[in-house]
Amino acid sequence: MMRSILPILTVVAAIFAFWYLGAIWLNSDWAYDKAGRLDKELSFTEMVADTWSQDKPKLPAPHQVATELWDTTIDKRITSKRSLVYHSWITLSSTLLGFVLGTGLGIALAVGIVYNRTMDMSVMPWVIASQTIPILALAPMIIVVLNAIGISGLLPKAIISMYLSFFPVVVGMVKGLRSPDQMQLDQMRTWNASPRQTFWRLRLPSSMPYLFTSLKVGMAASLVGAIVGELPTGAVAGLGARLLAGSYYGQTIQIWSALIMAAVLAALLVATIGMVQRATLKRMGLS
Amino acid sequence: MGWIVFGFVAWFVGWQINVQLARRPKTRVTRLAVPVIFGITLVLIWESLVQGFDISPVLLPPPSLIAERFAASTGVLWTDFVQTVVKGALSGYAIGCGAAVVIAVAIDRFPFLQRGLLPVGNFVAALPIIGMAPIMVMWFGFDWQSKAAVVVVMVFFPMLVNTVQGLQSTGAMQRDLMRTYAAGYWQTLFKLRLPAAMPFMFNGLKIASTLALIGAIVAEFFGSPVKGMGFRISTSVGQLALDLVWAEIVVAAIAGSAFYGGVALLEKAVTFWHPSQRG
Numbered sequence: 001m002m003r004s005i006l007p008i009l010t011v012v013a014a015i016f017a018f019w020y021l022g023a024i025w026l027n028s029d030w031a032y033d034k035a036g037r038l039d040k041e042l043s044f045t046e047m048v049a050d051t052w053s054q055d056k057p058k059l060p061a062p063h064q065v066a067t068e069l070w071d072t073t074i075d076k077r078i079t080s081k082r083s084l085v086y087h088s089w090i091t092l093s094s095t096l097l098g099f100v101l102g103t104g105l106g107i108a109l110a111v112g113i114v115y116n117r118t119m120d121m122s123v124m125p126w127v128i129a130s131q132t133i134p135i136l137a138l139a140p141m142i143i144v145v146l147n148a149i150g151i152s153g154l155l156p157k158a159i160i161s162m163y164l165s166f167f168p169v170v171v172g173m174v175k176g177l178r179s180p181d182q183m184q185l186d187q188m189r190t191w192n193a194s195p196r197q198t199f200w201r202l203r204l205p206s207s208m209p210y211l212f213t214s215l216k217v218g219m220a221a222s223l224v225g226a227i228v229g230e231l232p233t234g235a236v237a238g239l240g241a242r243l244l245a246g247s248y249y250g251q252t253i254q255i256w257s258a259l260i261m262a263a264v265l266a267a268l269l270v271a272t273i274g275m276v277q278r279a280t281l282k283r284m285g286l287s
Numbered sequence: 288m289g290w291i292v293f294g295f296v297a298w299f300v301g302w303q304i305n306v307q308l309a310r311r312p313k314t315r316v317t318r319l320a321v322p323v324i325f326g327i328t329l330v331l332i333w334e335s336l337v338q339g340f341d342i343s344p345v346l347l348p349p350p351s352l353i354a355e356r357f358a359a360s361t362g363v364l365w366t367d368f369v370q371t372v373v374k375g376a377l378s379g380y381a382i383g384c385g386a387a388v389v390i391a392v393a394i395d396r397f398p399f400l401q402r403g404l405l406p407v408g409n410f411v412a413a414l415p416i417i418g419m420a421p422i423m424v425m426w427f428g429f430d431w432q433s434k435a436a437v438v439v440v441m442v443f444f445p446m447l448v449n450t451v452q453g454l455q456s457t458g459a460m461q462r463d464l465m466r467t468y469a470a471g472y473w474q475t476l477f478k479l480r481l482p483a484a485m486p487f488m489f490n491g492l493k494i495a496s497t498l499a500l501i502g503a504i505v506a507e508f509f510g511s512p513v514k515g516m517g518f519r520i521s522t523s524v525g526q527l528a529l530d531l532v533w534a535e536i537v538v539a540a541i542a543g544s545a546f547y548g549g550v551a552l553l554e555k556a557v558t559f560w561h562p563s564q565r566g
Contacts, residue, residue: 007403015407026426058426118302118309121318122325131497133540136417137504137517140524141532145346224415231508239418247421247509259418266414 019062026058027051060253068257081237084261090238092265094154095226098161099219105162106169106218107211113170114177114203115195124174131167136160136228143229157229157238164225165218172214176207209286212277219269227262239265294335301328348530356530357537363519364538371516372542374431375503379438384446384495386439388488391450392476405451412444420506429510437506442495449491453484486561489554496546500539 024047031050035042042050052061060068069084076083109127112119139160146156180202188198230240239258246255301324308317308324330350336342337349344352357364394400420437427433457480465475507517516535523531 004402004406007399007401008406009403011400011403011407118306118321121309121313121321122305125322126325129540129544133536133543136501137520137536137539140508140521141529141536144524144527145529148346220415224417227415227418228505231505243418243421244509247424250425252422252425255418255421259415259422262418263414267410 016062019059020052023057023059023061024048024051027054030054030058056250057252060256064253065256065260068253069260072257073261084242084257087238087242087258088261088265091223091226091230091240091262094157094229094238095161095219095223095265095269097154098158098225099165099222101158102162102165102218102222103169103215106166106214107173109166109170110173110177111199113174127167127170130163136164136225138163139225139228139231157226160229161222161225165222168214168217168221169211172210172217173207176210177203179210180206205284208284209281212273212281215273215277216270219273220266223262223266223269288339290335290339294332294339297328297331297335301325301331345527345529348533352530353533353537357534360531360534364534366514367516367519367535368538368542370431370512370514371434371503371507372500372546375434375506375515376438376499376546378431379435379503380442380495380499382435383439383442383499384492387443387446387491388450391447391454394447394451395454401451405448408444408448408451412448416441416444417502417505420502421509424506424509429512431515434503434506434511434515438499438502441498441502445494445498446488446491449487449494450484453487454480456487457483485558486554489550489558492550493547493554496550497543500543500546504539 028047028051031047031054032042034050035047051057052064054060057064072082072084076085080086109123113124114120142159143156146152146159184202184206185198188202193201226238227240227243230236230238231244239262242258243255246252246258304324305321308321311317334349334351337344337347348356394404417437419440423436423440424433427436461479461483462475465479470478504517504520507515508521511518516539520532520535523529523535
């Protein structure tokens with residue numbers, strides 16, 4: 001682990017360097033344009049300074065995004081509509097609700113698929129096919145239809161998150177529940193274990209490593225679902241709404257700060273699952 | 288009332304047939320027939336529930352209405368398909384995956400870069416990259432170029448991570464054998480390491496194929512010319528023309544499945560030697 005820190009830092013530093021260079025490259029047109037209209041000759045350093053401090057740059061420099069993030073998270077009150085923490089909370093709540101629903105549905109389907117041959121043969125191909133359908137295309141319709149029958153707010157977004165996150169859980173759990181080999185199953189049989197006991201004491205525990213891996217994928221997918229689910233609601237609240245509002249008004253700094261916030265949120269959520277995973281597997285003696 | 292009874296009968300009959308079929312030994316026919324019967328049953332139940340409970344087509348149109356709409360507006364659907372899938376998704380998919388493979392080969396030569404880029408790439412692959420869509424629309428304009436750019440960014444990292452992993456999958460014994468043949472770097476790359484990386488690369492290509500369609504469609508929500516599947520879906524929802532939305536979704540589903548299926552077929556042809564393909 002320690003060995004990789006230097007390379008990772010180098011790569012991250014390179015990304016920032018490219019980012020600053022890209023900001024100069026993309027924003028210089030506007031800087032020259034502005035100076036040209038004022039009949040001013042721009043020296044190279046002035047031009048660079050300008051590209052890194054424009055109001056609506058094509059690509060905001062990292063420090064501008066950082067300042068915006070600081071302003072909207074630390075300086076604003078959390079309850080304020082302009083606070084990014086408030087918007088993150090909206091997105092986070094529907095992400096988590098969708099994640100819980102999706103995980104529940106995924107585990108239920110997986111148990112059905114493992115224990116019922118008919119379900120295995122008829123449902124499994126459709127579960128796989130369901131993911132080749134670009135489900136996010138359905139997002140606007142789900143929101144509008146659920147709104148029409150009086151369900152609004154958290155649940156419609158959570159349903160989109162659920163749809164995206166149940167698939168990795170089904171696939172991982174089916175694999176996990178089938179991971180005990182014949183010898184272990186035979187052992188349960190010699191102990192005269194009922195199917196229920198076999199499930200709780202053998203199949204479920206041995207599926208845990210698979211479950212956690214899928215939970216990480218599902219959580220990331222769930223966040224994407226929540227963000228996209230906020231787009232068609234007309235940009236009211238949430239990180240997706242910040243993205244949409246930013247793109248309407250050309251507020252690039254706002255778009256980028258929402259994007260970075262979403263990235264931080266995704267990293268935190270996945271890291272949390274990783275911690276639970278380590279603790280659980282350690283207690284079970286699996287890692 | 289009759290429709291609801293019909294729905295229950297359809298469900299019961301379909302399930303019974305499947306139970307019978309599932310009891311038989313697995314053959315190619317049963318493996319295909321069972322999911323198809325399940326799908327038909329679902330469509331029948333959908334139709335009968337919508338008809339039986341008299342659900343307004345503004346909420347949930349019955350399959351028959353969707354099929355009718357599909358047949359009536361093939362022209363519109365085709366232009367949307369070309370705009371979104373062929374121009375946006377496919378071109379972005381080709382550019383993104385191609386760039387990822389080239390860069391993966393380059394990274395592979397430098398262990399330092401590998402150790403640095405892989406964790407970063409894994410991290411980026413888990414991020415909600417779809418959020419880049421408004422930025423890309425701002426940079427590349429409303430037409431398909433911006434959609435292709437979103438797709439490039441979305442497919443790049445999963446493909447990169449998978450290819451780098453695949454290039455590392457050759458054993459020391461195999462590489463030593465190439466050495467004893469006095470094979471150079473490029474010969475080893477093309478004759479041993481790239482073929483050995485194929486199963487990993489196809490894994491990446493499959494993941495990328497579903498991401499590509501999602502990226503192209505969602506990017507259209509942020510602005511597009513007056514054609515394209517994402518544009519049609521978001522405007523038709525506004526007009527409550529849900530039958531057209533569903534027709535678009537049918538197109539998206541067919542395109543997505545065909546795309547994925549095509550990659551899977553290609554995988555079968557290229558990696559016929561791999562244990563997972565022989566069973």
